[in-house]
Each structure stands twice: as C-alpha cells, then as structure tokens.
Amino acid sequence: MKGPFISWLFFLDMFALRETQTALHSLEIQFTGMAITDDLPDIIFNVWLDSQLLFSYDTQSKEVLLKLGGAYPPLKNRLMEKLKEQLRRGGEDDLRRFCAYWMVSYNETWELQTTQVTVFCELDGDIQVDSRMLVAFDGETVCQLNEQNARWVIKKPEVTRFCNYLDDSVQWHRILAEECPTFLKIVLELFHLKENEPPEVTVSHDDAPDGRFILFCTARGFYPRPIRLHWEKDGQMGVWRKERSSGTLPNADATFYLQVVLELHSRDPGDGYACVVEHYELRMPAIYPAPRKVTRGKSWELSLSLSATTIGILISAVAFIIWWKKDAWGRTTEDKRERREGMSSLGTPPPAASLSSSPSHSSSCLPPPQPNCSERVLPTSNSRGEILS
Template sequence: MASQKRKKSFFTWMLTLGCFAVRNTQEAHHNHDFHFTAIGTTRSLLNLIVISSVDDVQLCHYNKQNQQVVMKKAWMYQALGAKEIERKQKKLISLEKNFSWAFRNLIKNETRSEKNHTLQVFVDCELDKDIQVSSQFQFALDGEDFCRMDEQLGHWVAMKPEAQRFKPLWDSALWNRLVKHYIQEDCINSMKKILQYSRMRENVPPDVTVSRHDAPDGRVTFFCRATGFYPRSIMLHWEKDGALGAWGQESSSGTLPNADATFFVQITLELPPSDPGTGFTCVVEHSELGTPAIFPVPGKPSMERPWAMVLSIIAVIILVLSCAGAFITWKKRKTGMRS
C-alpha cells in the first residue's frame, strides 16, 4: 500500500511540474517542451536538471546544486510573480525525493549500488493556429527509451522488457487522467499564455535553392534546399508538370538546426537514366510564405557552353603566347642595338 502511494506521489509531482510565462498568440506552429534529467544511483540522487522551452527558446532552468528556478528571460519574473516562482521551486525540491525513489525501483537488479544512472523525461506539445496537433510523453533510462505514450493507440508502450512490470500503473485510470491533465493544463494552456505575453523571436521565411546534377551515366539528381527559416514546421515535395507522383528515389536530410537558431532541410530526387528530368518543381510550404511557393528545377546544362569555355581558354593562351613572343622580339632588337 505504501509502495503504491509512493508511486502515485512520484508521477503526480512529475506531471504537475513546469515553468510558465505569457506572450502574444501567433497564427503559426509552436511547440512547448520540458526536459527532466536526473543522475543518481540506487542509494542517492546526484543531480536533477529541468529545462523548459517554447519554440526552442529556453525559458527557465533548475538544478539540484543550487535548488533555484532561474528565468532565462527578464520578463518571466514579472509574468509569473515571486509567489508563483517560489511555489514551483518547492515542487522541484520535492521532486528530488521522487526521482530518488525512481532510481531505487527502476533499477532493482543493479549489483553495484555506486554505479551512476540517468533517468530522463521528455514532454512536448505542439500547436498549429491555436489548435493542438500533437503531444509526446516519454521516459528514457540510461540513454535508451523506456516507455512512451502512443497517441494513436491511446495507451502506453513499454520499450524495454524491464518496463513491462509498470504497465498496471500506466494503464490505470488515475495515471491516464494525470497525463491528460498535465498535457492540457501545464503544456498546452501554459504555452497559450506564453504566446499571449511576448513574441519569443521573429518568424523568418525559408531561403530556397534548387539545383540538379547530371551524371555521365545519364542519371539525374535534383536538390531542393531550404534554410534560415523559423518556426521549424515546413513541408517540401516534388511535382512534375504540377502533379504529385513517384518518379525516382527520394530522400531527406530531416529538419536540422542552424547555429543562429533557425532551421535547415534538404530533399533530393534521383531519376532513372530514362527520365530527362524536365518539368520538375520543388514546392515549399511554410507559415511565413503564406501560400505554397514553387521553385522550378534548372534545365539540363547546354553542351555548347563547355565548347565556348574551351575556345575562350585557347584564345587566352594564344594571346599570352603572342605577347610573350612580341616581348622576346623587342628584347632581342634592343640587345642588338646596344651591341
């Protein structure tokens, strides 16, 4: 009975935790995420770090060493107020005890009690034009996925054999109520408040370039690159003569961060040798573009251009040799006059 109460206490504190603020709501894609990282042994908790971010901008930070909630933005102190910050700080201090309990129970077969382990909790929710589009709740132990919430299936999935013994807890009505309440109240609703207060950063449309490569064996490869855009959500796809289809082997780099906190993505399309690669376009959809933007793929390089380059090089060589010959002739004449 006492063990069940401790389990409920651990997950209750974990779900009611967060750092909040307020900012102007924008009709675009936004995400709110929490990262909990605990390091400890079966005997003690060595450190606990909590980070909250909205649209990849860090809002607040906490660690066990100083037990202080630090707001990364000055306006956060005014938005929350001293009492709210103090209340959340007390929750985080209490959470340290619950992570200690987690290490003792999640790692029961550990023979070396002094060995360090890492427990991480990832919580993420996304809005698109003020509508919730997705949410994520996931646990990881020692860098490996432990369990996660499957939105489509509507239940929790054990991702390691050791996690199976916790399924009765995850499948309980209490646990599911707590998860739904946390995602709605602490992730979705708090993000809306954050978006109503102040703009985190300016949105930027993507800078798009489209290129092609013609291989000697006749294969044609297209590249469509979008970079420097914000927010992260973007969609790129290929069309031929204005229609969707499958014409070759497609691949994508995935959306990656740039050093300036914007994002980058590149998609490629490799055509078979029989396809000349005409009529293709790259279509880019991003909130800052308004409507989908169409970027035509360049045509096949003309064969006349290499010959023009060769003739230009020959002309330059002839000019240089002529100048050299004239200089040598002038030098000889000058030397003969002196003699």
C-alpha cells in the same frame, strides 16, 4: 509527477492569455534523473519551445538558465525569481524524491541508472495536434501515454507492474490534455518569438563529371520550423533516382534552413522537374521549376550563339568609336575654317609665323647687320711683316 510539475508553473497563471500566433508550436518538458550514489539522484530539468532550449536547471549547479533571450526583461527577471523561490521551498527535493521512487519501483534497487520523463504537446493555433508522455530508463522507453489513449502503453513486458502503477497514481491524461497546452500558450505570451518569416527558395543544378544531373532546392530563413519540401515531375510526386535531405537546421538568427538534393541519371534529360515548398507563411504551396539539363549539342549551340552575340557587340562598339572620332575631327576642322573666314571679313591680317618656325624667311626679311662704330678695327700683317689692308 503532477505535484512538482504544477508547483514549478503555478505562478504563470497570473498572466492573462491572449490569442496566440496562428502557427504550429510545440513544447517539450523533460526531467532527467541520474542515480550515482545511495543519495537522491541529481536532476536536470529542460524545457524546449519549438525545438529550441528555453530554460534549464541542474541540481548540481543550482542555477536557472534562460536560453531564449526574447523575453520582455521585467517578465524574464520575475520568472527567474519565481523559479528560484520554488526551488528554495523544496521543489528540487520533490523532484529528486519523485525520481528516486520511480527508480526503486522499476527495479527495486539503487543501481546506477538514468530515468527520463518527457512531456510533449503541439498546438496549431488553439487546436491541439499532438501530445504524449514517455518514461524511459537507461535510454529505453518502457511506458508511453498518448492523449488519445486512456491507459499507458507497455513497451517492455517485464515492466508491466510499473506501468500499471502509473495508471493508478496520477491523472496523467489531464496533464497532456490541459496543463501542457496551457503552459505552451503562456510561454508563447511571455516570450516574444521571432516574427514568422517565409522561406527564401532557390533551385539550382550541377553537372557531375560522371554524367549525373544534380538538382538542388534550398529554403532559407524561414520561421516557424515546420516546412515541407519535395520534388515533383510533371505535377506528380514520386521517387526518381537518389534523393537526400539536409534536415531542418537552425540558423544563427533563430530561423531555419533546409536543402533537398535530387540526383538524376545521365540519360534523364531533367524535363518537368519542380521543387514544391509548403510553409505557413506561403499560404499555399509554391512551385519552383528546375533548370533543364543542357545536352552536348545544345551546349555547342549556346556557345556559338554567345560567340556571335559577343562579336556583334564588339563590331558595333568599334564602328561607334570610328564614327565618333570622324565626327569630332570634322567638327574641329569646320571650327578652324569658320574662325579664318571670320578674321578675313574683319580685315585682320593673319598672324605672322614665328621666327623659330621659319628661319629662312625671317633671315631674308631682316636688314643686314651694321658694324658698331664704337669698336676699333686693327690692321693685320702677314709673316713677312707687310701690313695688309
């Protein structure tokens, strides 16, 4: 294990380590070997940084895939070239032979099986919080090594011989205590991780039709991933009815999401509940009080209060409109009166009324129509031929 592990990562030593972000970060490296023929097993090599797939390699596709796009492009390209170079020099065959040897040592046959070797370490700044190594066959862990233990812990009695072989083969303790944490620090330097973000917390409630009172505490957009979110009542932790969690889920922007739901009995008034959130960016626990349950009587009081407020607003609006119209009418009338008084003082007669508006007065003021002298007036006669004058 040690040889292939170091040969894949030696080129990272060229980068000087600076002070890493003071936050909790984890690194998980996993080799998975699948024996499907008598040939060397196929290998899948994955690395996760803070539970996000960083890069992977499959001996069938022969491609190195970088899954986290936050690396500085020149460093990313150099990293790809170095990994491919190590594979061309035999790193892939070393891993396959190493995995095959473990398979044979485990059951002394070439039967169809899957082998997994997992190395995990976690740092809080420069302090190592956790580290462990697991060996599993066909999904079942058979041996485990913790950083605190000097020897492998046997998880399956029938593999005692195999686990003892691991004790004598390589200095695994050094991989957990030194090499995995060093690799984690280097990766944190190579990849520009997302800036730390505090959680955006909202507390809401819902009244279920069956009378249950449901409280929701939701934290969104936080980074890094570790967070603690729980309910308290009157400042005390406890268990109140049914509580469930969504689990910490990733968002599309590499931040995380978590929701914890608390269901209260219909007889519980919901007084004194609060959601407590602990995250690195908050520096200290943040307390978000939950809304109280509105009882039937209080809901009527609230409805009446809202109705009275609404009616009062409407009355005020109508009164203002009436006052505004009266004031506008008064100003218009006053302006007309002032204009008439001004014209009278200057001796200007008031304008005559239009003809169309007062036909009776206009007809009396006009002289009677005069006959047109140019027209001839012809005499008329009756039926007997007598000329009428």
